[in-house]
Amino acid sequence: MSGNSTYQPQSKALQWFEKRLPIGGLIHSSFVAYPTPRNLNYWWTFGGILSFMLGVQIVTGIVLAMHYTPHVDFAFKSVEAIMRDVNYGWLLRYLHSNGAAMFFLAVYIHMFRGLYYGSYKEPREVLWILGVIIYLLMMATGFMGYVLVWGQMSFWAATVITNLFSAIPVVGDIIVSWLWGGYAVGNPTLNRFYSLHYLLPFVIVGVVILHVWALHVSGQNNPTGIEPKSDKDTVPFTPYATAKDGFMVACFCILYAWFVFYIPNFLGHADNYIPANPAVTPAEIVPEWYYLPFYAILRSIPNKLMGVIALFGSIGILAFLPWLDTSRIKSARYRPLFKQFFWLFVIACIGLGWLGSKPPEGIYVIMSRLLTFYYFAFFLIVLPLLGIFEKTKPLPNSISESVLGAKA
Amino acid sequence: MNNHRTIIALALAGALIALSGPAFAQEHEASPPPRVKWSFAGPFGKYDQAQLQRGFKIYKEVCASCHSLDMLSIGSLADPGGPGFSQAQAAAIASEYKIKDLDDRGSQIERAGRPADHFPAPFANELAAKAMNGGVAPPDMSTLAKARTYSRGFPWFMLDMFTQYQEHGPDYIAALLKGYKEAAPKGFKMPEGGHYNEYFPGHVIAMPPPLQPGQVTFDDGAPATIDQYANDISAFLVWAAEPHMVARKRIGFQVMIFLIVLAGLMYFTKKKVWSAVH
Amino acid sequence: MTTVSSAEHTRRDFLYIATGAVGAVGAAAALVPLVAQMNPDASTIAAGAPIDVDLAPIAEGQIIKVFWRSKPIFISHRTKKEIEEAQKTPLAELKDAETDQKRVKEGHDQWLVLIGICTHLGCIPLSHQGEYNGFFCPCHGSVYDTSGRIRKGPAPFNLPLPPYKFVSDTKIQIG
Numbered sequence: 001m002s003g004n005s006t007y008q009p010q011s012k013a014l015q016w017f018e019k020r021l022p023i024g025g026l027i028h029s030s031f032v033a034y035p036t037p038r039n040l041n042y043w044w045t046f047g048g049i050l051s052f053m054l055g056v057q058i059v060t061g062i063v064l065a066m067h068y069t070p071h072v073d074f075a076f077k078s079v080e081a082i083m084r085d086v087n088y089g090w091l092l093r094y095l096h097s098n099g100a101a102m103f104f105l106a107v108y109i110h111m112f113r114g115l116y117y118g119s120y121k122e123p124r125e126v127l128w129i130l131g132v133i134i135y136l137l138m139m140a141t142g143f144m145g146y147v148l149v150w151g152q153m154s155f156w157a158a159t160v161i162t163n164l165f166s167a168i169p170v171v172g173d174i175i176v177s178w179l180w181g182g183y184a185v186g187n188p189t190l191n192r193f194y195s196l197h198y199l200l201p202f203v204i205v206g207v208v209i210l211h212v213w214a215l216h217v218s219g220q221n222n223p224t225g226i227e228p229k230s231d232k233d234t235v236p237f238t239p240y241a242t243a244k245d246g247f248m249v250a251c252f253c254i255l256y257a258w259f260v261f262y263i264p265n266f267l268g269h270a271d272n273y274i275p276a277n278p279a280v281t282p283a284e285i286v287p288e289w290y291y292l293p294f295y296a297i298l299r300s301i302p303n304k305l306m307g308v309i310a311l312f313g314s315i316g317i318l319a320f321l322p323w324l325d326t327s328r329i330k331s332a333r334y335r336p337l338f339k340q341f342f343w344l345f346v347i348a349c350i351g352l353g354w355l356g357s358k359p360p361e362g363i364y365v366i367m368s369r370l371l372t373f374y375y376f377a378f379f380l381i382v383l384p385l386l387g388i389f390e391k392t393k394p395l396p397n398s399i400s401e402s403v404l405g406a407k408a
Numbered sequence: 409m410n411n412h413r414t415i416i417a418l419a420l421a422g423a424l425i426a427l428s429g430p431a432f433a434q435e436h437e438a439s440p441p442p443r444v445k446w447s448f449a450g451p452f453g454k455y456d457q458a459q460l461q462r463g464f465k466i467y468k469e470v471c472a473s474c475h476s477l478d479m480l481s482i483g484s485l486a487d488p489g490g491p492g493f494s495q496a497q498a499a500a501i502a503s504e505y506k507i508k509d510l511d512d513r514g515s516q517i518e519r520a521g522r523p524a525d526h527f528p529a530p531f532a533n534e535l536a537a538k539a540m541n542g543g544v545a546p547p548d549m550s551t552l553a554k555a556r557t558y559s560r561g562f563p564w565f566m567l568d569m570f571t572q573y574q575e576h577g578p579d580y581i582a583a584l585l586k587g588y589k590e591a592a593p594k595g596f597k598m599p600e601g602g603h604y605n606e607y608f609p610g611h612v613i614a615m616p617p618p619l620q621p622g623q624v625t626f627d628d629g630a631p632a633t634i635d636q637y638a639n640d641i642s643a644f645l646v647w648a649a650e651p652h653m654v655a656r657k658r659i660g661f662q663v664m665i666f667l668i669v670l671a672g673l674m675y676f677t678k679k680k681v682w683s684a685v686h
Numbered sequence: 687m688t689t690v691s692s693a694e695h696t697r698r699d700f701l702y703i704a705t706g707a708v709g710a711v712g713a714a715a716a717l718v719p720l721v722a723q724m725n726p727d728a729s730t731i732a733a734g735a736p737i738d739v740d741l742a743p744i745a746e747g748q749i750i751k752v753f754w755r756s757k758p759i760f761i762s763h764r765t766k767k768e769i770e771e772a773q774k775t776p777l778a779e780l781k782d783a784e785t786d787q788k789r790v791k792e793g794h795d796q797w798l799v800l801i802g803i804c805t806h807l808g809c810i811p812l813s814h815q816g817e818y819n820g821f822f823c824p825c826h827g828s829v830y831d832t833s834g835r836i837r838k839g840p841a842p843f844n845l846p847l848p849p850y851k852f853v854s855d856t857k858i859q860i861g
Contacts, residue, residue: 038685063723080479080550083652085728088719090652091659235685243678246709250671257667261660262451262572265554270577273555273649274547283609354562483732524732670712673705680698 030216035234036241037222039403046110048245049252053103058201060096070194072187075150076275094264100142101267102256104290107135116342118330119221125322127214130207132318137204144197146288150190151272156285158185167308224402225330226395233399284359292356293349299360300368317379324379326387334393341382348374438609440558441583444639446575448646454654455647460491462626463644466637469624471549474541476529479550480648483523489654490647498523542601544614553577553645578642583607585638588617736861738853749813751802754860758802758810759848764832769795772833782844786833791852800834801848806841
């Protein structure tokens, strides 16, 4: 997608085609000749892993949709029929449900990597914002997919999450009823969630294409955070990055397979094996692990509207990160203070995740509030001020110098 | 320097977590169920066919009078990796059930069951089940072993990821069936129609003690004790909830071997490719 | 970069080919569940078990339709005249030559059991219709005789026979 390729196919037929639609050149310039910094570490392979997981989720999802019935009376049963009767249905379903968790695991590593190495800074602001949009779409897709199972957790997650919108003054209730297509979560809700759960992954694919496009315009960031200056600083994407990505995808698959084949329900909630019952709320409603930090933020605020604003704000704030971070140095390698605040931020996120699974009472609430405060302070106070006060370490002159210097 | 501070921060966070745990342990917390040694646990675990057959007998003679098993076809008793009934045995078991159906003229009839039929439910619908059981409908048993669990707490639940402990359901169900007490401890206020159970959250369970010693006679000479019954029915329920577990673990092992070989090859390929640059 | 010796070259090529081959095997194996899931599932197969049909209520000259594996099965209680017509038709006149004896069970000439699906494009033919008073397919005009054999029209083959056996004189098991 970086254009001006010198790619020339060998066969006459392909040359004829290439002249009319230069798709070979596009692929060649984007995924073969595309120069990548030579010093990328393994944290940079998660983009490839995410593309792989998106593919897995779409393929298994399309196949599951061939057997699933989006109706309140049959949804749970059809999932169970997939698990019992459909050939390899249990495998496809476990691949899809655990695949969602693996997808989020990979995206969180990808995001923290971007944060650590300052990958959101000029000239990559749009690239970062597209990533935030993908993440939002993933959250929506994951949530709606979870509802489709129509177990107890599905039903009550749908109820709680849609009720977030009732916090909006004046029109809140109208919006919620519009989301439901009824007076409560019911069959119309399930049907529209099914439709959207099928649609959104393809929207994600679209935004991913833009994300990759933007990446190939600005080029990849790298652990030093300084831009490549000469050919010595880069290597062609194929075979270098492809070989490295391929190795990490295989390693990631080992982790994925561990969950799918040996502990397929570890990440799920037992209550979701109870069919949805609109008359009984489970003792504790807990979202999937990948939403827990945000759930903790929501519950840490005693006011309904403010809680919802904090929840959405905690995600929305990511889009403003390129401007909140005032430092001109990208990589945390050369930012000793930022590095510490970054790791505290990681701990805060994990802590919030743990608190999201705890009942909202006593010390848990106090801890949630502390960590929520830090979450926002990191973006709104720490990052703007650090750029002014932090004393950064000297940068190397070039990527190749940093690589060769480290060896010497 | 930086690493030191990170470690201190981690330690502080850990201490906070550790302190907050016991502070909030609730009164009347149910005891954690004792671990049973299941044949199907672990990466190479398989169902014990004799145990599943005994479990099915208990289901049929005891549980089925109140609990449905909606999502299983009777014929699945003969599926590979299950209780190991033959097709003929499954068909014979099916024919003992009366299935509601329509005849050619559209009138309601009861016919003998076929392997493709699902296990018939004891009550016509959920409302009827509720009305006949003191306001609480006995849950369907098809997914019960996966729908029941108990809290392992930190750090055990993290370790379970590596040890592959995932028998929370059967451990809980077996403990519950063994955990009935004749009388509640002194000072415990028992609501009417409740039964005291050591392992049920809150200790008040609506289900009366379902198992009595000697209630079910086994052909294979297994003891007719509550302990034996509780384990056997729990194992049967695990199979009912996860009928393809044996295939899953078998294929999983093959996939693991394959992926490790592939990752190894990929690693050396990557190393060779990059050898020119490093 | 240093020059690569030819021995190292071979070793490298072998590594690449081995990795590619193992990867290809994995991709092919991953296709198995994706393809297999489209096959009839366990509940469909179980529901396709053999069925018993009581022949006693079927009057002479009557044709009933039952379903087995979602296919219409015609059970025709043929009259003397119908049997005779079917038996005396010369094989030379048939597009898909088959004797009537081969299409019924021995000693049960009056019972013709067919899968009622036109061999042209899958429509259900009408009973007791057409030039030979056998079956007539309204979709594209295929004409079958009283033995269910194709006589005219675009269908290439006779109406197929389902697997069945007589459990008693008045009861058959299809499947």
